[in-house]
Every structure is written in structure tokens, then in C-alpha cells.
Amino acid sequence: MARYKFKWLSSAGAASFASSLAAIALGLLAGFAILLISNSSMALQGFATILNGGFARGAKSFGLVLYQATPIIFTGLAFAFAAKAGLFNIGMPGQFVIGAFCAIYASVNFSLPAPLRWIACILAAMASGALWAAVPGLLKAVANVNEVISCIMMNYIGMYLANMLIVKSNIYNAAKNLTVAPGVFIPTYGMEKLFVDSGANIGIFVSLGVAILCWGLLQLTPFGYELKVCGLNRHAAKYAGINEMRCIVAAMAIAGALAGAGGGFLYLSNAGKYMTVVDVLASEGFNGIPVALLALNNPIGVFFSGIFIAYINVGGLYLQRYGYVPEIINIVISVIIYCSALSSSIGKLLFERKGVEADL
Amino acid sequence: MSIVYFMAQQTMYFTIPLLIVAIGGLFSERSGIANVALEGIMVFGAFCGIYSLSHIQNSIHSQLALLLALLIGGISGLIFSALHAIASVSLKADQVICGTALNIFAPAFAIYIARSVQTISHIGFRDEYIIKKVPFLGSIPIIGDFLFTNCYITTFIGFAVLAASYVVLYKTRYGLRLRACGEHPAAADSLGVDVYKMRYSGVLASGFLAGMGGVIYVVPTSTSFDAEVGGYGFLALAVLIFGQWKPMRILLASLFFGLMKTLASAYSTIPLLAAIGLPSGFYKMAPYIATIIALVFTSKKSQAPKAVGTPYERGQK
Numbered sequence: 214m215a216r217y218k219f220k221w222l223s224s225a226g227a228a229s230f231a232s233s234l235a236a237i238a239l240g241l242l243a244g245f246a247i248l249l250i251s252n253s254s255m256a257l258q259g260f261a262t263i264l265n266g267g268f269a270r271g272a273k274s275f276g277l278v279l280y281q282a283t284p285i286i287f288t289g290l291a292f293a294f295a296a297k298a299g300l301f302n303i304g305m306p307g308q309f310v311i312g313a314f315c316a317i318y319a320s321v322n323f324s325l326p327a328p329l330r331w332i333a334c335i336l337a338a339m340a341s342g343a344l345w346a347a348v349p350g351l352l353k354a355v356a357n358v359n360e361v362i363s364c365i366m367m368n369y370i371g372m373y374l375a376n377m378l379i380v381k382s383n384i385y386n387a388a389k390n391l392t393v394a395p396g397v398f399i400p401t402y403g404m405e406k407l408f409v410d411s412g413a414n415i416g417i418f419v420s421l422g423v424a425i426l427c428w429g430l431l432q433l434t435p436f437g438y439e440l441k442v443c444g445l446n447r448h449a450a451k452y453a454g455i456n457e458m459r460c461i462v463a464a465m466a467i468a469g470a471l472a473g474a475g476g477g478f479l480y481l482s483n484a485g486k487y488m489t490v491v492d493v494l495a496s497e498g499f500n501g502i503p504v505a506l507l508a509l510n511n512p513i514g515v516f517f518s519g520i521f522i523a524y525i526n527v528g529g530l531y532l533q534r535y536g537y538v539p540e541i542i543n544i545v546i547s548v549i550i551y552c553s554a555l556s557s558s559i560g561k562l563l564f565e566r567k568g569v570e571a572d573l
Numbered sequence: 574m575s576i577v578y579f580m581a582q583q584t585m586y587f588t589i590p591l592l593i594v595a596i597g598g599l600f601s602e603r604s605g606i607a608n609v610a611l612e613g614i615m616v617f618g619a620f621c622g623i624y625s626l627s628h629i630q631n632s633i634h635s636q637l638a639l640l641l642a643l644l645i646g647g648i649s650g651l652i653f654s655a656l657h658a659i660a661s662v663s664l665k666a667d668q669v670i671c672g673t674a675l676n677i678f679a680p681a682f683a684i685y686i687a688r689s690v691q692t693i694s695h696i697g698f699r700d701e702y703i704i705k706k707v708p709f710l711g712s713i714p715i716i717g718d719f720l721f722t723n724c725y726i727t728t729f730i731g732f733a734v735l736a737a738s739y740v741v742l743y744k745t746r747y748g749l750r751l752r753a754c755g756e757h758p759a760a761a762d763s764l765g766v767d768v769y770k771m772r773y774s775g776v777l778a779s780g781f782l783a784g785m786g787g788v789i790y791v792v793p794t795s796t797s798f799d800a801e802v803g804g805y806g807f808l809a810l811a812v813l814i815f816g817q818w819k820p821m822r823i824l825l826a827s828l829f830f831g832l833m834k835t836l837a838s839a840y841s842t843i844p845l846l847a848a849i850g851l852p853s854g855f856y857k858m859a860p861y862i863a864t865i866i867a868l869v870f871t872s873k874k875s876q877a878p879k880a881v882g883t884p885y886e887r888g889q890k
Contacts, residue, residue, distance in 0.1 A: 251689060356872055357872045357874075359877075361814065362814045366811065366862075367865075374854070377854030381852075494804060503677060506670050538685045540680075540682075540688075541681075541685060543677055547678035550670060551656070551675075554670035
């Protein structure tokens with residue numbers, strides 16, 4: 214059995230990695246084509262900017278990549294983890310914003326010694342995100358409410374609730390449009406000297422650790438096994454004596470904790486970003502979906518795809534120097550996701566013919 | 574009484590786009606293809622429709638311009654949804670993944686084109702399409718005030734689409750075959766139904782309706798388009814599920830949501846609600862909370878098409 218698993222790793226795992234790379238190549242090619250159509254004289258410089266955007270201004274740019282990657286890695290993990298249990302978690306914007314609010318609230322109001330303080334804030338963000346996501350989980354387990362629709366509803370409720378609480382709980386700035394600066398920032402341990410003015414902090418290392426933890430939880434523990442069985446076939450799981458209700462609620466709660474942590478890490482970064490009181494769903498929440506999909510919902514893969522997406526987004530910021538619209542990057546990302554949907558299905562067709570079992 | 578009429582008229586502005594887009598989703602999902610791309614298709618259709626509207630509205634009669642914009646929005650949505658159909662029907666891709674790709678593509682594309690041709694991403698237009706009073710029908714007591722004053726032509730298109738799709742889905746051979754493809758494609762295939770063709774038609778119909786729905790959402794609620802439709806595509810998805818994949822229940826679900834939304838935005842004009850004095854945030858949250866509560870009581874028996882989300886391969890058992 215162990216040998217079989219190893220063989221699987223060397224065939225399907227490598228193939229899915231290769232198909233993701235092919236999708237990325239096609240997406241970048243589409244980006245180059247758009248640059249050529251918009252303004253052919255600058256296309257080469259523009260394309261070079263997309264490719265080396267994360268290093269365009271040396272370490273500072275890469276610091277920006279790490280700073281932007283952290284929240285979308287967390288929301289990507291939130292999507293991927295729920296997806297492993299067969300749940301379509303589209304509720305990250307709500308979980309993210311509730312986590313962000315609780316982190317800021319805790320940072321302003323908790324008085325703990327400094328090294329513990331940011332950890333307490335992140336824990337507050339995780340706990341609130343978990344509670345927020347547990348609602349759709351419970352509704353699904355108890356009343357069979359479709360999680361897509363309850364997550365969409367919880368997104369809006371979370372957004373309006375956070376806006377209301379920011380106003381009510383005295384964490385409003387003088388101009389009454391942003392939250393106040395957090396009382397504590399995520400430590401950088403000297404990273405600010407390497408990545409000057411970028412907002413990079415140890416959040417990125419925490420996200421890597423959490424990604425590995427998620428992978429371990431799913432691959433190495435009985436709980437993770439039960440979760441995946443639930444995801445593949447809820448009825449079979451029930452028949453095999455797995456408590457599928459507990460699986461659903463736990464998977465959603467863990468996903469919510471991850472998305473909430475993403476909110477905490479973004480707003481506790483010392484980068485001058487504060488929550489605004491506007492009726493718009495948090496884009497970092499939705500951005501977790503392509504991050505997870507590009508990684509085929511593999512937690513370790515999510516870490517790298519999050520860095521990749523942040524990397525080309527930073528390239529997009531610099532693209533404006535040549536007169537290009539930065540939205541070109543989102544077109545590139547959409548082409549990548551589209552191609553990865555095609556390539557993974559074509560890959561699956563190939564492997565089904567070879568008789569490889571489902572990913573369990 | 575005037576408040577009641579005002580509320581009814583407002584409700585339509587929220588209800589009709591939800592209704593049309595959810596019916597679009599119904600065609601796709603009933604054929605067996607999950608369509609999370611409704612939001613993206615709405616944005617794409619609204620962009621093409623509103624951009625055309627801003628150019629034609631000075632030269633032709635106003636209602637005709639709106640009808641033309643709806644048609645352009647619908648056709649562009651149909652073309653855009655073909656990307657979803659090719660990937661999910663012919664190439665058997667994961668329907669959620671390629672739907673997500675379309676959702677990311679549409680707003681980026683709209684901003685990119687808008688900024689390329691006119692340097693700013695906003696597309697402005699004049700909202701001159703409200704019909705103060707429909708001749709004859711507007712004079713009918715009560716009903717006239719409810720439906721035929723301060724209305725848009727889109728309201729009637731919405732109800733016409735609802736009626737037509739009910740007939741198509743339940744009273745025609747095509748509808749029966751389409752639903753069969755969403756329930757048990759192998760059985761349909763064995764009886765000679767072309768599952769791929771049916772699924773293509775379902776997705777393309779959803780593209781047409783969602784593209785049109787994008788224009789319908791933007792026109793009464795705004796005077797400019799900025800590459801977003803306020804999450805209405807996702808809400809339409811919610812309405813589709815809330816309506817248990819049935820046209821009449823979708824109508825009820827979208828009316829319910831539209832009414833709650835109207836209460837949330839107009840609570841200060843309603844003496845009873847204004848007197849309670851709750852913060853405005855509560856009213857804004859209310860439609861979503863109410864929907865969740867309603868779902869708790871209606872979800873026990875889900876009627877989702879059985880084969881939705883599963884690619885079909887010919888010869889599959």
C-alpha cells in the first residue's frame with residue numbers, strides 16, 4: 214500500500230504540478246498578447262515587468278509580495294480546507310472581515326505584554342472567524358441549508374455588522390472613515406530592515422507553518438481522513454460510522470479560523486492599512502478562491518500559489534509605469550484559472566484510464 | 574397608501590434582476606451545469622449593454638434604446654457564457670473552477686476596455702427610462718399603482734421571461750429533455766437525447782438572461798457603470814437555491830428578497846419602522862438574516878438537480 218501511494222505521488226502529483234505550470238504559461242502568454250494589442254511598442258518592457266515585478270525594486274518589491282501574499286494564503290487555505298470536506302466555502306469575505314475587526318478591537322483594548330499581545334489578537338481573529346463560519350456549517354449539518362447560500366448571506370451580514378461595530382466600539386478615527394491604528398503590530402524580527410517600507414512581517418512564515426499544519430491534519434490524522442471521506446461521499450461516510458455532522462461543522466469552523474487569521478494579519482501589519490467603513494465585500498476574501506483553485510486545494514500548494522498571485526499583482530502595480538491598465542493582471546489570473554480547470558480535467562481523464570484511485 | 578405603492582415599485586427594482594438572472598441559472602443548473610459565473614456574466618453583459626446605451630441613447634427613442642441595450646447585453650452574455658459551456662460540457666472541466674475564472678475575467682475586462690477607450694473606468698448614461706404611467710393600464714385602480722406607474726419596461730420583460738421559461742421547462746419536449754439531462758444524463762442519452770447539445774443550450778440560455786439581467790440591474794439603480802453589479806450574481810445564485818430550482822418558487826424568493834431589501838433602504842420613510850429607532854445597520858442586515866431564517870425552515874428536502882456539477886461523458890453508465 215505504501216509503495217502504491219509513492220507511485221501515486223510520482224505520477225498524478227507531478228502531473229498536476231506540471232498542468233498548473235502549463236496553465237500559468239498560457240495565462241502569461243495571454244497577458245503578453247493583451248500587452249501587444251494595447252500598445253505594442255511597450256509590450257516587451259511591460260511583459261518583463263510582469264515577470265520580474267516582485268523584484269522590480271529589489272527587496273522592497275519582494276517585501277510587498279510577502280505582505281500581499283499573507284492574507285490571500287490564509288483565505289486560500291480557508292477555501293481549500295472546506296473544499297476537502299466537500300464544502301464550497303464562499304464565505305471568506307465575511308469570515309475575513311469579522312476576524313479583522315476582532316483583531317483590531319483586541320489590539321486596541323487588550324492589555325497584555327507585547328510578545329503575547331499580537332498572538333492574542335490573532336487568536337481573537339481566529340475564534341471570531343471560526344464562530345462566523347460555524348453558522349453555515351451548523352445550518353448545513355442540522356437543517357440541510359446549502360452552504361453556498363448561507364455563506365453568501367453571512368458575507369453581507371458580516372460586512373454590515375463590522376461596519377456597525379467599528380462605529381459603535383470607539384475604534385473609529387477622527388475623520389470617521391477608517392479604523393484607528395492597531396495597538397500592536399505583527400513583529401518583523403528585522404525583516405523591516407531587509408524589506409524596507411513594504412509591510413512584510415513574520416505573518417508569511419506563520420502562513421507557511423499553518424499550511425503545513427493543515428496538510429498534516431488532512432493527510433496524517435484520522436480526523437483529516439474522516440473529513441475527506443465526508444467530502445467525497447457524505448452518505449458513505451455516514452454509513453461507515455463517521456460523524457458527518459461533526460465533520461461539516463469542524464471543517465467550516467477551521468476554515469473560518471483560517472480566513473479570520475488572514476484578516477488579523479493584514480490589518481495588524483504595520484503598513485498603514487486600516488479598515489474602511491464602506492458597503493463592499495472584502496476582496497481578499499474572494500481572492501482566496503483562485504489561490505486555492507490554482508493549488509488544486511493542496512494546502513502546501515496554496516502557500517506557493519498565494520505567493521505567485523501576489524507576485525504578479527505587484528508586477529501589475531508597476532505595469533502602470535508603461536501606461537498599461539493594472540487590471541491586465543486579473544485577466545492573466547482568470548486565464549490561468551480557466552486553463553487550470555481544463556488541464557486538471559484533461560489530466561484526470563488520462564489518469565482514470567490508467568486506473569489511479571481518487572485522491573484520498 | 575402611497576408608501577405601499579412606493580415600496581412595491583422599489584421592490585421591483587431589486588426583484589426583477591434577481592428573478593431574470595436566477596431563471597438564467599435555472600436553465601443552466603437544470604441541464605446539469607453548475608453556474609457560479611452568473612456574477613461575471615452579469616458584469617460582462619452590463620458592460621456591453623451599458624456601453625452601447627451610452628452611445629445610442631442620444632440618437633434613438635429612449636425605450637427603443639433600452640430594449641436594444643438589453644438585447645446587446647443578452648447576446649454578449651450568451652457569447653461570454655459559451656466559454657463556460659465549452660469548458661464544462663465539451664472539455665469536462667470542473668464547473669466551479671471555470672465559473673470562478675469567468676467571474677475574475679469579466680470585471681477586469683470591463684475596466685481594461687473602458688480605460689483603453691475612454692481613459693476612465695466609469696461609463697455614464699442618462700437614466701431616462703422610467704415610465705411615469707403606462708397608458709390605460711396605469712389607470713386601473715390599485716393594480717395600476719402597484720405595477721404600472723413609475724416602472725421600467727424591464728419589469729414586464731422579467732415577468733414575460735418567467736412565464737416563458739415556465740412553459741418551456743414544463744410544457745415542451747425540450748424542457749423535459751433539458752431537465753432529464755440534469756437529473757440522469759445517462760438515461761436521457763440512452764433514449765437518444767443529445768446531452769451535450771442540451772447542456773450547451775442550458776448554459777447559453779443562462780448567459781443570455783444573466784447578460785440581460787446585468788443591464789436590468791444597472792439601469793434603475795444607477796447612472797453609471799463601474800464594472801460591478803453589487804454582488805447580484807451571487808445573490809441570484811442564492812435565490813435560485815432558495816427557490817429550490819423551480820420557476821414559481823424563484824419568483825417568490827426574489828420577491829421576498831426584493832421586499833426585504835426595499836425595507837432596508839426605505840425604512841426611514843415608513844413611520845412604524847422609523848419609530849423603533851434601530852441603527853441603520855440592522856435594517857441593512859435584515860434581508861440576509863431573514864433569508865437564512867427562511868432557509869432553515871425550507872431546506873430539509875433539497876430539490877437540487879441530481880447530476881448538477883458532474884461532467885457527462887458519452888457512453889457513461
